[in-house]
Amino acid sequence: MKEYRVGILGATGAVGREMMKVLAERKFPISELRPLASVRSVGKKISFEGTEVSVQEATENAFDGLDIVLGAAQNAIAKQFAPAIKAAGAVFVDNSSAFRLNPDVPLVVPEINPEDVALHHGLIANPNCTTIISLVAINGLRKASQIESIIASSYQAVSGAGAAGPIELQDQIHALCCGGPININTFQYQIACNVIPQIGSEAFEGYTSEEMKLQNEGRKIMHLPEMRVSCTCVRVPVMRSHSVSLLVRTKEKISVQKARELIASAPGCRLVDDIANKIYPMPLDTSDQDLVFVGRIRDDLTSDNGLNIWCCGDQVRKGAATNAIQIAELVTAL
Amino acid sequence: MKEYRVGILGATGAVGREMMKVLAERKFPISELRPLASVRSVGKKISFEGTEVSVQEATENAFDGLDIVLGAAQNAIAKQFAPAIKAAGAVFVDNSSAFRLNPDVPLVVPEINPEDVALHHGLIANPNCTTIISLVAINGLRKASQIESIIASSYQAVSGAGAAGPIELQDQIHALCCGGPININTFQYQIACNVIPQIGSEAFEGYTSEEMKLQNEGRKIMHLPEMRVSCTCVRVPVMRSHSVSLLVRTKEKISVQKARELIASAPGCRLVDDIANKIYPMPLDTSDQDLVFVGRIRDDLTSDNGLNIWCCGDQVRKGAATNAIQIAELVTAL
Numbered sequence: 001m002k003e004y005r006v007g008i009l010g011a012t013g014a015v016g017r018e019m020m021k022v023l024a025e026r027k028f029p030i031s032e033l034r035p036l037a038s039v040r041s042v043g044k045k046i047s048f049e050g051t052e053v054s055v056q057e058a059t060e061n062a063f064d065g066l067d068i069v070l071g072a073a074q075n076a077i078a079k080q081f082a083p084a085i086k087a088a089g090a091v092f093v094d095n096s097s098a099f100r101l102n103p104d105v106p107l108v109v110p111e112i113n114p115e116d117v118a119l120h121h122g123l124i125a126n127p128n129c130t131t132i133i134s135l136v137a138i139n140g141l142r143k144a145s146q147i148e149s150i151i152a153s154s155y156q157a158v159s160g161a162g163a164a165g166p167i168e169l170q171d172q173i174h175a176l177c178c179g180g181p182i183n184i185n186t187f188q189y190q191i192a193c194n195v196i197p198q199i200g201s202e203a204f205e206g207y208t209s210e211e212m213k214l215q216n217e218g219r220k221i222m223h224l225p226e227m228r229v230s231c232t233c234v235r236v237p238v239m240r241s242h243s244v245s246l247l248v249r250t251k252e253k254i255s256v257q258k259a260r261e262l263i264a265s266a267p268g269c270r271l272v273d274d275i276a277n278k279i280y281p282m283p284l285d286t287s288d289q290d291l292v293f294v295g296r297i298r299d300d301l302t303s304d305n306g307l308n309i310w311c312c313g314d315q316v317r318k319g320a321a322t323n324a325i326q327i328a329e330l331v332t333a334l
Numbered sequence: 335m336k337e338y339r340v341g342i343l344g345a346t347g348a349v350g351r352e353m354m355k356v357l358a359e360r361k362f363p364i365s366e367l368r369p370l371a372s373v374r375s376v377g378k379k380i381s382f383e384g385t386e387v388s389v390q391e392a393t394e395n396a397f398d399g400l401d402i403v404l405g406a407a408q409n410a411i412a413k414q415f416a417p418a419i420k421a422a423g424a425v426f427v428d429n430s431s432a433f434r435l436n437p438d439v440p441l442v443v444p445e446i447n448p449e450d451v452a453l454h455h456g457l458i459a460n461p462n463c464t465t466i467i468s469l470v471a472i473n474g475l476r477k478a479s480q481i482e483s484i485i486a487s488s489y490q491a492v493s494g495a496g497a498a499g500p501i502e503l504q505d506q507i508h509a510l511c512c513g514g515p516i517n518i519n520t521f522q523y524q525i526a527c528n529v530i531p532q533i534g535s536e537a538f539e540g541y542t543s544e545e546m547k548l549q550n551e552g553r554k555i556m557h558l559p560e561m562r563v564s565c566t567c568v569r570v571p572v573m574r575s576h577s578v579s580l581l582v583r584t585k586e587k588i589s590v591q592k593a594r595e596l597i598a599s600a601p602g603c604r605l606v607d608d609i610a611n612k613i614y615p616m617p618l619d620t621s622d623q624d625l626v627f628v629g630r631i632r633d634d635l636t637s638d639n640g641l642n643i644w645c646c647g648d649q650v651r652k653g654a655a656t657n658a659i660q661i662a663e664l665v666t667a668l
Contacts, residue, residue, distance in 0.1 A: 150636070153566075153579035173527075177510075230636045310531045
């Protein structure tokens with residue numbers, strides 16, 4: 001079996017660390033793991049499959065000899081090193097949003113459009129976390145009808161802001177409980193015991209960058225250039241799993257019963273839908289897992305061909321690290 | 335100036351206590367305040383306008399001589415005592431959901447349908463908290479067009495479960511911070527660092543009782559029997575203010591600019607809508623106040639005549655106690 005030399009760009013962040021965990025869990029065939037980060041992390045030891053691996057500095061020459069680079073860094077870093085990764089002959093699976101809408105770059109959710117991986121020119125983009133979780137939840141419906149529009153309100157965990165997010169929420173909870181100042185560095189305002197209806201900055205007619213991703217990335221992933229999406233993204237004081245309240249309108253009517261069957265058999269989904277017995281997806285139950293949990297499926301009361309759907313998924317795993325490793329697995333199978 | 339003898343049924347709960355606070359703040363003309371509760375609270379002292387008032391037992395005879403009874407008790411208690419309140423000749427302004435959809439009972443949000451108070455036969459119902467907050471937020475739009483449908487996802491504070499809600503969240507926060515068991519009594523599951531997509535029990539085709547209120551009560555309050563509403567109600571770890579993500583569809587197109595003007599001048603609303611400067615409603619900023627705060631107004635991207643709107647309001651005040659006192663004020667003006 002072929003083994004691969006794998007680099008992680010941004011190895012010390014929350015997603016980078018989770019990528020290493022998922023690589024080990026999924027027994028990705030690795031001959032060399034090379035964690036790369038900024039100069040201030042150089043020499044840090046990261047544990048990988050029982051050995052300690054030293055973080056190296058991400059420089060133009062750091063990618064030599066690698067087969068695959070998993071990107072877990074911000075847009076600017078991804079843009080800075082993409083040419084060097086390409087020059088080194090490695091395939092770059094990038095979790096930043098820098099290249100997602102580039103027509104030459106496949107944007108892939110392996111449960112939805114795995115075939116697009118084959119179209120890559122050295123760079124494959126990993127979609128936005130809320131987009132991945134929402135689309136995996138509803139993808140099964142497409143066996144019955146085309147999706148025409150989505151109305152989404154999100155309940156996004158603090159992990160979406162990187163490693164600093166959960167630390168800030170934890171610190172604020174400590175301050176609320178035991179006294180001390182409420183320190184605000186990562187989010188716009190206090191997030192403990194609050195919700196903040198802003199993720200990202202303004203991007204399009206009052207919508208934030210985060211809110212436009214479900215439409216812009218969703219169209220590309222699902223090959224539905226006409227799909228219309230209205231999204232409201234909200235940060236909530238939850239550690240890791242994102243939740244999304246979705247209203248999905250389809251071309252033909254899909255009954256609740258049929259929707260349940262389609263979602264239950266869709267890859268990457270688990271149906272948990274029994275309100276009478278208090279069974280539905282919640283962040284606490286769905287963290288540290290790769291499945292997207294789906295429930296609260298109801299007929300839309302405002303249109304003929306709509307379904308209300310509630311879903312939860314771990315933002316760091318399926319929303320980022322696991323999806324990227326799944327893409328890397330598809331790359332190795334090409 | 336005429337003064338009124340006012341009873342509070344359920345005086346020791348969160349809403350009952352807030353009602354007394356609001357009566358004092360608004361200088362409601364009172365000659366006697368009579369706090370009524372179950373036998374186990376009898377003799378408790380409640381402070382009202384500088385004096386201590388003793389809680390009396392709610393019995394069939396406890397309403398004699400009262401002009402107005404403010405109901406802050408559960409449905410069963412409201413139903414039990416409604417005949418005695420009527421027999422005593424008092425007007426019953428009831429916050430429970432027991433009578434809201436009764437055709438003989440006006441259901442009133444004073445900013446929207448104050449004229450309905452005059453139709454009462456001794457009983458006026460106070461609407462559901464999420465319904466009040468959502469409808470006050472969008473009522474101004476009706477000057478430009480009829481509202482046809484609403485799609486709502488709520489972010490509801492723990493105060494909606496009564497006095498025990500905030501205590502449970504506070505206790506769970508303490509346990510998360512300092513150790514100890516996570517006790518779950520009031521909510522279905524742990525609410526700290528979680529969100530729970532169930533408020534109320536199943537009522538209609540997978541929708542909960544809480545989720546059906548915005549349609550059923552909204553139709554009656556707005557005199558729009560055809561209005562269609564799809565609602566998803568979610569509990570979040572926030573102490574007091576409810577937030578709602580609304581998509582409002584109107585018969586004629588209303589521009590974002592026009593919507594902002596209409597909402598800014600609507601009674602009971604404050605427009606806080608400037609995403610570029612991080613200005614939008616949040617629970618922490620809107621608690622302990624009577625206004626509904628409205629922002630994040632955007633064109634719906636999935637239809638021609640829709641607007642996305644985000645609103646927050648204090649669930650205990652405008653969502654319950656203040657709205658009831660406003661109704662009582664209208665009663666005194668009849």
